[in-house]
Amino acid sequence: MENKHYDVLIVGAGPGGIFAAYELTKLDASLRVGVLEAGAPLGERRCPINGTTVKSCVNCPSCSIMNGFGGAGAFSDGKYNITNEFGGTLFEHTGKKEAIELMEYVDQINCEMGGAQTRLYEGGDPRLYKKCLENNLHLLKASVRHLGTDVNRIVLENLYKNLKDKADFYFRHRVSTIAKTESGYTVTCENGEVFTCDQLIVSTGRSGSRWMESVCKDLGLQSRSSRIDIGVRVEVPFETFSELTDSLYESKIVYRSKKYQDKIRTFCMNPHGVVVNENTNGIITANGHSYSDPKYYTENTNFALLVSSHFTEPFHESNAYGESIARLSNMLGGGVIVQRFGDLIRGQRSTPERIQSGFVRPTLQATPGDLSLVIPKRQLDDIIEMIYALDAVAPSTASDDTLLYGVEVKFYNMEVEVDQNLETACKGMYVIGDCSGVTHSLSHASASGVYAARNLLKARNA
Numbered sequence: 001m002e003n004k005h006y007d008v009l010i011v012g013a014g015p016g017g018i019f020a021a022y023e024l025t026k027l028d029a030s031l032r033v034g035v036l037e038a039g040a041p042l043g044e045r046r047c048p049i050n051g052t053t054v055k056s057c058v059n060c061p062s063c064s065i066m067n068g069f070g071g072a073g074a075f076s077d078g079k080y081n082i083t084n085e086f087g088g089t090l091f092e093h094t095g096k097k098e099a100i101e102l103m104e105y106v107d108q109i110n111c112e113m114g115g116a117q118t119r120l121y122e123g124g125d126p127r128l129y130k131k132c133l134e135n136n137l138h139l140l141k142a143s144v145r146h147l148g149t150d151v152n153r154i155v156l157e158n159l160y161k162n163l164k165d166k167a168d169f170y171f172r173h174r175v176s177t178i179a180k181t182e183s184g185y186t187v188t189c190e191n192g193e194v195f196t197c198d199q200l201i202v203s204t205g206r207s208g209s210r211w212m213e214s215v216c217k218d219l220g221l222q223s224r225s226s227r228i229d230i231g232v233r234v235e236v237p238f239e240t241f242s243e244l245t246d247s248l249y250e251s252k253i254v255y256r257s258k259k260y261q262d263k264i265r266t267f268c269m270n271p272h273g274v275v276v277n278e279n280t281n282g283i284i285t286a287n288g289h290s291y292s293d294p295k296y297y298t299e300n301t302n303f304a305l306l307v308s309s310h311f312t313e314p315f316h317e318s319n320a321y322g323e324s325i326a327r328l329s330n331m332l333g334g335g336v337i338v339q340r341f342g343d344l345i346r347g348q349r350s351t352p353e354r355i356q357s358g359f360v361r362p363t364l365q366a367t368p369g370d371l372s373l374v375i376p377k378r379q380l381d382d383i384i385e386m387i388y389a390l391d392a393v394a395p396s397t398a399s400d401d402t403l404l405y406g407v408e409v410k411f412y413n414m415e416v417e418v419d420q421n422l423e424t425a426c427k428g429m430y431v432i433g434d435c436s437g438v439t440h441s442l443s444h445a446s447a448s449g450v451y452a453a454r455n456l457l458k459a460r461n462a
């Protein structure tokens with residue numbers, strides 16, 4: 001069988017890959033673009049967990065939550081944060097002004113594709129920033145477009161409609177190897193199909209992180225892995241955080257612990273949301289999202305509290321460290337563990353009865369247990385200290401009934417060495433989105449796709 005040749009191949013159809021395809025085909029309609037995606041088309045992505053016959057993860061060969069058109073973001077809350085303060089370090093490559101312009105461009109496309117009616121939260125009440133500062137908490141500044149899980153899906157459907165006749169999509173095509181040739185790249189899929197291309201964009205996200213390590217080894221690309229964020233997902237009644245969420249939707253708050261001087265932050269806040277399982281390489285961790293349609297509102301708000309650990313020589317396996325902690329929680333709880341804050345403080349495990357007797361109704365069916373047997377002391381002390389600090393700006397955060405789901409881990413992909421244009425030392429090969437280590441959010445990953453596409457075309461036409 002003859003190899004299929006493309007001008008540009010994109011590996012991965014998450015936000016990074018989608019926006020790269022969008023920009024390439026918009027700027028040069030004659031370009032032959034192919035997209036290889038390990039997962040299924042959007043409409044065929046279905047997680048088998050139904051709460052009745054299948055209650056927990058059955059480790060599908062390709063996880064419908066993480067893989068397929070739309071990537072890890074497809075069923076997410078669709079919060080596009082337009083900021084350089086968090087979500088990635090794209091600005092280190094583009095400059096701060098251009099990074100914001102790229103994220104605004106992505107927002108404009110999302111609006112054209114069906115997101116126009118959603119709310120853009122801008123700025124927020126200055127009194128909230130002051131109130132946080134008075135309590136040693138730092139509220140970060142950002143504009144947030146909240147598409148919501150439902151509108152996010154509509155936007156993705158429209159993006160696919162827009163792209164399907166301009167680029168060739170190959171679903172259920174997991175790439176196994178990439179080889180450099182004299183004139184470009186040979187890309188081989190697990191099913192044996194072989195593709196060639198002049199230029200290549202790799203955007204395989206967090207779920208492709210392991211695989212990316214092998215690609216770096218094969219091609220001699222430099223990479224390093226030094227950061228991991230470990231913590232819990234907190235679930236409280238909606239009213240607890242409503243002053244902040246009504247004004248900002250998502251408040252990113254950073255706290256420096258008195259005991260260890262560690263930085264702890266809130267992450268991915270979902271007013272009226274649900275807590276969900278996330279499957280990364282077969283390891284189940286907690287995450288959360290919410291719908292913009294009030295019909296799906298829950299009575300709770302959830303957010304993560306994460307402690308960042310940065311490792312130095314000789315340890316390079318930060319992801320393996322995070323995985324071992326997550327595995328421990330899976331070993332004890334068969335998946336995610338849930339514990340009442342009051343139980344944690346009293347040194348007792350939560351039981352189904354104790355959860356049942358609480359005033360906060362859990363939105364995820366997790367195993368009641370004891371997080372102190374899983375999360376290292378340092379991180380757990382940090383989390384407890386921040387919960388008490390948050391209680392000063394959002395009273396009742398430190399209530400006995402506050403639910404903590406663990407563990408939540410943010411795996412940072414190793415940072416692949418890329419230049420200002422997001423091009424690797426292998427000419428014509430760009431690594432973007434979360435698998436590059438440069439981004440870890442929808443807006444940054446999407447913006448990196450646009451940026452790489454523009455740079456690739458410049459290089460092609462030079």
Ligand SMILES: Cc1cc2nc3c(=O)[nH]c(=O)nc-3n(C[C@H](O)[C@H](O)[C@H](O)COP(=O)(O)OP(=O)(O)OC[C@H]3O[C@@H](n4cnc5c(N)ncnc54)[C@H](O)[C@@H]3O)c2cc1C
Binds near residue numbers: 012066077204207433
């Ligand atoms: C439950 C959940 C909620 C989230 N909520 C938010 C949010 O509200 N806001 C926010 O900013 N971020 C959120 N995130 C994070 C966000 O989804 C990611 O930062 C973003 O999707 C990264 O985009 P990406 O294109 O780099 O990678 P991904 O979205 O991970 O896409 C990568 C794609 O590559 C494919 N792939 C992997 N390996 C291969 C291979 N070898 N061959 C072919 N294809 C491959 C995968 O199947 C996947 O479809 C959330 C994540 C999760 C899991």
